[in-house]
Amino acid sequence: MKVLIVEDEKTLAYEMETFLKKAFYLCDLAHTVAQGLEKIEVNSYDFILLDLGLPDGDGLSLLPKAKKHNPEAAYIILTARGNLEDRITGLDLGADDYLAKPFSLLELQSRMQAIARRKFNVKEEAIPLGEFSIDLQKRLVQYKEEQIELSRKEYDLLSYLFLHKNRVLTRMQLSEHIWGTFADDDYDSNYIDAHIKNIRKKLNLWAPTDWLETVRGVGYRIKK
């Protein structure tokens, strides 16, 4: 998948690029509206990540022109402004999603995957996970033909870990994904641990879950 990152904060653009490259995305960088348009006119992208406060204009102004050249692309607005109006205007102009800065790169990738499933009709069969399989489209975890009853939050947790497999996710990153703005700042609480314990308990009834690792002092990881 090809991604254009339009972000004037070079360090930030660079970090996004590093992260997405690791997840096997091809990245182009643009730091101004003009550069962004130039790139969009010659290349075709799957994702365009658009910062709003650019030095030569508002990212929103780029959106309609970009859509003309690259209508199939998915547009995600990234902004520190985060006010409702921008959000509504952005979505009205045809943006697919909206992330308020500061956001986690994990969250960005998860949103991109969700858009890919939805917009590009990426048909994913159930993917094996140890002796289990996970169907991201149907939000199901199965052992052979048997469907495993997970609560919404348990499924969210497992799928997020699965999406970022081979990467340690901290309890904080996991809480932020599950509870969003309501994630509390009592970092030493064990809400995530309790959920993981429940997931393991439910899955262990069918097969071992040694692919779901606890990384001491850091968090959890799905290893494959």
Place this chain on the structure above:
Amino acid sequence: MKLSAKLIYFITGSKLAVVLLFILSMPFLVARIASEYTNYSLRDQQKKALDKVQKDGIDYYLQGDDSYGSYTMLKEEYVAIEPAAPELLIDTIKTVERIVEGDTLSYRVLNHTFKAKNKNYLLEIGKTVGSINQYNKPLQRIALYVLMGLIALTIVIDLIFTRVLIRPLGKIIESKLLNRKFPFKDQSKPVKTTTQDFKYLDESLISLMDQINVDFEKEREFTANASHELMTPISILQNKMENLLADDQITEDVAMRIVGMMKTLDRLKKISSSLLFISRIENDQFVKLASVKLTDLLEDIKEEISHRLEDKGLTFSIHIKEKVTLKNVNHDLLFQLFYNLINNAIKYNVEGGSVMVTDAFNKQGDYQIFIKDTGIGIASEDIDFIFDRFRKANLSENVGYGLGLSIVKSIALYHNIDIKVASAVKQGSTFTITFPQVMLG
């Protein structure tokens, strides 16, 4: 005492004093006026007599006698002309006692010498004084009645006038001070008055409020800008750390340190976004058009928050009797308001404690929700400050950064919801959330 009452008392008092003084000094005044008038009429008589003498000669009066004397029937007046020593020159008016036919009468007597036919004569005209003084008492009484009546009449006029006069003051207080909710968003209209002092007061208050608005606006702008400016560097740091943590080369120890750094950064992020959130509420950036069923809202919160109960083995119960729907509210903000309050009730609770949500209508018909916990409570000296930003009661460490309740306060203010706290240390707190009648759908 009210200003109008004071004014009326003062005006009435001073009027009464003046009237009293007038009544008391009346005999003197009457005597004075009477004697002035008597003098005048004596002089008039003198002039007439002298004119007669001039015209018709002295014999008109003397008729060949040496002297002339005449009393009116009731002895009230008399005229006398008699010869005087050639060199005598008198022209006086005096009050003299005379005994006339056994009665002692007080006369005002004019003595005047004049020449006629080369002889000197003394003209004497007298007039009784008693006839004047006897009117004093009834005069005083009538004057008293009339003046009292006039006072009563003027008091009524004064009352009406002071009311009208002072009314702008009440209007100024009402429109500028009582009915204004901070922040003063709409420009307040000047109160109509022709009284310069009230205009001055009104203008001063308007300019004071404008000043407060400007300052508040600046502070708000600063908060919004500062937290916004913080977001970009926080973003960079967060993403850098995320990438660093994913690096295969780092050791377990380094990974743990990075996680520590991420927690600190997350705290910074939460503070900034909370401040930004508050300033957005204060900037009216949320629409209030939703209708929210409170029971549903509270159930949603219960579901969202229930995992937090397990740690301390708390019980959380919702006993809502009324089926209330709130209108013209923002669902997310209301959710946040209750979430923060319930979350606090859980966070500051004790092992095995409880959180209970109940409701009732108060006497005014407003709807109230009570969130009661069995937590550590709030000391009375802190209770006034718990809604202030960054004020933190001297509680145990690790208990948030004092913005949760500030957010609650901004949301409440934004919706015109009233929140009160009652609390006792080690016994728990009760937050009372009052929704005005107009919010109930």
